[in-house]
Every structure is written in structure tokens, then in C-alpha cells.
Amino acid sequence: MRVDLGNALATTPGLTTATLDRLDDRVAAAHERIAAGMADDEFGYAALTLPETADPDAIYAAVEGFDRPEAVLTVGIGGSALGAATLSNALDSDVDAYVLDNVDPDETRRRLADLPLDDTVVNVVSKSGTTAETLANFLVVREAMADAGVDWTERTLVTTGESGNLRRLADRHDLPSLPVPDGVPGRFSALSTVGLAVAALQGHDVEAVLAGGRDGMDALAGSLYDSPAYAYGAATYALAERGALTNAVMPYAESLETFAEWFAQLWAESLGKDGLGQTPARALGATDQHSQLQLYRAGPPDKLVTLVRPTERADAPIPETDLDGLAYLGGSSLGGLLDAEFEATEASLAAADVPNVRVEIDRVDERALGELLFGMEAACVLYGELASVSTFTQPAVEWGKKAARGLLGGGDFEEAEAVAEKRELRID
Numbered sequence: 422m423r424v425d426l427g428n429a430l431a432t433t434p435g436l437t438t439a440t441l442d443r444l445d446d447r448v449a450a451a452h453e454r455i456a457a458g459m460a461d462d463e464f465g466y467a468a469l470t471l472p473e474t475a476d477p478d479a480i481y482a483a484v485e486g487f488d489r490p491e492a493v494l495t496v497g498i499g500g501s502a503l504g505a506a507t508l509s510n511a512l513d514s515d516v517d518a519y520v521l522d523n524v525d526p527d528e529t530r531r532r533l534a535d536l537p538l539d540d541t542v543v544n545v546v547s548k549s550g551t552t553a554e555t556l557a558n559f560l561v562v563r564e565a566m567a568d569a570g571v572d573w574t575e576r577t578l579v580t581t582g583e584s585g586n587l588r589r590l591a592d593r594h595d596l597p598s599l600p601v602p603d604g605v606p607g608r609f610s611a612l613s614t615v616g617l618a619v620a621a622l623q624g625h626d627v628e629a630v631l632a633g634g635r636d637g638m639d640a641l642a643g644s645l646y647d648s649p650a651y652a653y654g655a656a657t658y659a660l661a662e663r664g665a666l667t668n669a670v671m672p673y674a675e676s677l678e679t680f681a682e683w684f685a686q687l688w689a690e691s692l693g694k695d696g697l698g699q700t701p702a703r704a705l706g707a708t709d710q711h712s713q714l715q716l717y718r719a720g721p722p723d724k725l726v727t728l729v730r731p732t733e734r735a736d737a738p739i740p741e742t743d744l745d746g747l748a749y750l751g752g753s754s755l756g757g758l759l760d761a762e763f764e765a766t767e768a769s770l771a772a773a774d775v776p777n778v779r780v781e782i783d784r785v786d787e788r789a790l791g792e793l794l795f796g797m798e799a800a801c802v803l804y805g806e807l808a809s810v811s812t813f814t815q816p817a818v819e820w821g822k823k824a825a826r827g828l829l830g831g832g833d834f835e836e837a838e839a840v841a842e843k844r845e846l847r848i849d
């Protein structure tokens with residue numbers, strides 16, 4: 422992963438090299454804190470050792486009984502779904518991968534109607550084993566399988582913590598199962614059993630993903646000038662301090678669209694605390710040049726745009742044409758056009774004084790994805806250290822979970838009482 426901060430200098434809001442030089446002492450101290458947390462396997466920091474501690478053989482062993490299914494359906498939400506989805510939507514496979522995260526009845530019904538249930542592996546994932554959306558969807562899927570005459574116990578893989586409802590279910594039915602590693606919050610679990618089981622089921626090289634993560638580990642250093650991940654974390658932090666309260670992440674590759682979604686959870690849930698944080702916005706190049714870019718370039722000067730691209734990709738030539746005004750396209754390629762648009766957008770933002778950061782990976786493959794996911798996690802942890810927030814907790818999310826459970830009669834939660842206090846100003 423390579424990071425170029427040039428277009429974040431002298432913009433509005435912006436950085437100077439002097440800002441970065443001053444920040445570098447704090448990066449060194451934060452790096453020491455992070456390295457100590459990793460060495461002691463502390464809660465959260467343990468996520469940054471996953472490239473070394475995750476066990477690919479255990480993952481392969483858990484999925485080997487499924488013998489190349491036609492499809493994999495992950496039932497999970499948030500950190501229990503987005504890492505796996507980022508990998509499966511980025512990499513080609515003849516095993517289709519889908520996610521059931523939301524509890525939208527139309528979507529669940531449609532998804533189940535379209536799936537070959539007798540040749541689908543249901544990959545149910547929940548660290549806590551108690552998340553209402555995941556368990557509700559799983560019960561619906563299980564019943565659909567039974568109705569279709571499929572033995573769901575033969576087609577279900579469970580990934581969960583040491584205790585809880587899902588662990589009990591896996592034990593009771595002797596289902597193949599994987600543990601969620603200790604000390605790793607869901608949004609930091611992409612490089613663990615949580616994110617990698619689907620990759621294994623799809624025939625991807627799990628060891629290469631982890632090797633990419635190790636490339637990222639090796640690239641951590643006590644100076645932002647020596648560490649692309651820390652350069653990104655430090656620059657985004659300093660830009661937020663100066664008013665760049667939105668970070669629009671814009672990959673120029675359809676295959677990385679879900680990466681922006683994964684990033685949004687990581688950034689929002691980890692850093693949105695104590696009145697601080699930076700709102701992640703999801704965009705896609707070149708498509709959103711024709712919509713959101715207007716706001717990014719000419720709207721309130723409170724944004725940073727992160728442009729992400731692979732520097733190598735399979736290309737498709739654009740046929741020659743004698744159509745008036747289109748000759749310049751002929752003989753070029755779709756990839757060449759996308760790259761030109763990437764650089765043009767970057768320049769157009771810089772010309773309008775909007776800070777932007779370029780993040781590049783070599784290509785969209787297992788190893789580069791492992792490094793990218795690790796790099797963004799490390800960037801996030803560094804940002805959290807610099808901002809002094811509690812990066813690995815999510816009390817605001819849990820508040821809403823309790824309120825919903827209380828409403829559904831799943832326990833006595835005072836948070837549910839707030840629902841009755843809703844203010845109204847109705848215009849019917």
C-alpha cells in the first residue's frame with residue numbers, strides 16, 4: 422500500500438510539511454503504545470497481530486467438508502459480514518457469495534428464492550452470538566432449507582465466540598465451527614476466521630491474504646514518513662482537526678466498492694466518540710464524478726477525498742471509431758480512461774483547494790487486499806491514539822441495540838423507554 426499526501430498540503434483545510442513534522446513525534450509515541458498493545462495481546466490491539474496469529478489450516482479444515490458449493494450465504498452484520506464481503510466482491514470465484522445482513526423481509530425472501538439451497542453453504546457469523554438481525558435471519562434461512570428438504574445441519578458453518586446462543590447451537594448439532602479470536606472487535610476481524618472462511622470456501626488463497634497483512638505489519642514504523650498506514654492515519658487525523666470532518670473514500674475499481682463500505686464501519690464506529698470523528702462517505706470512481714464530486718469540489722470546505730486505485734488491472738481496449746469527436750477514445754482502453762479520470766479528479770480537487778490523498782495498491786489480489794485491510798486498520802488505530810478516543814468500543818451502537826431488544830420484549834432495558842418519549846411535529 423502506498424500513500425501520497427502531496428495534495429493534502431496547502432489546501433483548505435490543509436496540512437503543511439511543518440504540521441506533519443510536528444505530528445511525527447506523536448506518531449512515534451503512538452506507535453510505541455500500539456506495539457506494546459500488540460505484544461501484550463491487549464483488547465483491540467490484538468487485531469493487528471492477526472496476520473501472524475490467524476490459523477489458515479483451521480479455516481481450511483472447517484470448510485473442507487463442503488466441497489466447492491455453488492454459493493455461500495453469509496448471515497451476519499457489520500464486522501461479521503463486511504470483511505468477508507470486501508474480499509469476495511473484490512476477487513473472482515466460481516462460487517457465488519452473498520450476504521444477508523439486513524432484516525428487510527423483501528430482500529431476505531428474494532435472496533432465498535434465488536439461491537440453490539441444496540448447494541449453498543450458510544456461513545452464520547456473530548461474535549456475540551446474540552445479534553438480533555443475524556439470529557432472526559438465520560432462523561428464517563434454516564426454515565427455508567427445511568422446507569426445501571435440505572438438511573441445514575449439513576450445510577451450515579458457524580463462526581462465533583466461546584459462549585452464547587450460536588456456540589450452543591453449533592455444539593448441539595455438531596456443526597463445523599470456527600472461533601472468533603479473543604480481543605478482536607468485529608470491525609477489526611477481516612483478517613481472522615470471520616473474514617477468511619468465505620474466502621476459503623470460494624477457493625481463494627487465505628495464506629496470501631495473511632501474507633499481505635504481514636507486509637502491512639512489517640511496514641509499521643515509528644515515523645509517518647516510513648509507514649504508509651501511519652501516514653494515512655496521521656494525515657486524516659490532522660485534517661479532521663483542521664475541519665475536514667468528512668472523508669469521502671472513492672475507489673477507482675468496482676471490485677473495491679465494498680471496501681469503501683467496510684472502511685465506513687471501521688472509521689465511523691472506531692473514531693466517532695466524545696464529539697470527535699470524521700464521517701466516512703462512500704463513493705465510487707468514475708461513477709460518482711458525475712454526482713457527488715460536485716459537492717466534494719464546490720461544497721463546504723469540510724472534506725477530504727481519499728482516492729484508491731490498483732496500479733495494474735486487466736484491461737479492455739476501446740475499439741477505434743471515426744465518429745466525430747470520439748476518435749480520441751479509439752485505440753485507448755477502459756483502464757486507461759479510468760486512470761485518466763482518477764488523475765483528472767485528483768487534479769480538479771487540488772485546483773479547488775480540496776485536500777485529497779492517493780492510496781495505491783499494486784493490483785486487486787489476495788495479498789494486496791490483505792495489506793490494504795491491515796493498513797487501514799492500523800491507520801484507524803493510530804488516528805484513535807492521536808485523538809485519544811477509545812477506538813475499540815462502540816457504546817452508541819450498543820445503546821440502540823438495547824433499545825431495540827427492549828422494544829421486542831428481549832429484556833428490561835431502560836434505553837427502550839426513550840422510544841416512548843419521541844417528540845412529534847406531524848404534518849400529514
Ligand SMILES: O=P(O)(O)OC[C@H]1O[C@H](O)[C@H](O)[C@@H](O)[C@@H]1O
Nearest residue numbers: 499500501547548549552607818
Ligand atoms: O458479531 P456480532 O456480535 O453479531 O456483532 C455484529 C455487529 O454488531 C454490533 O452492532 C457492533 O457494533 C458491530 O461492530 C458488530 O460488528
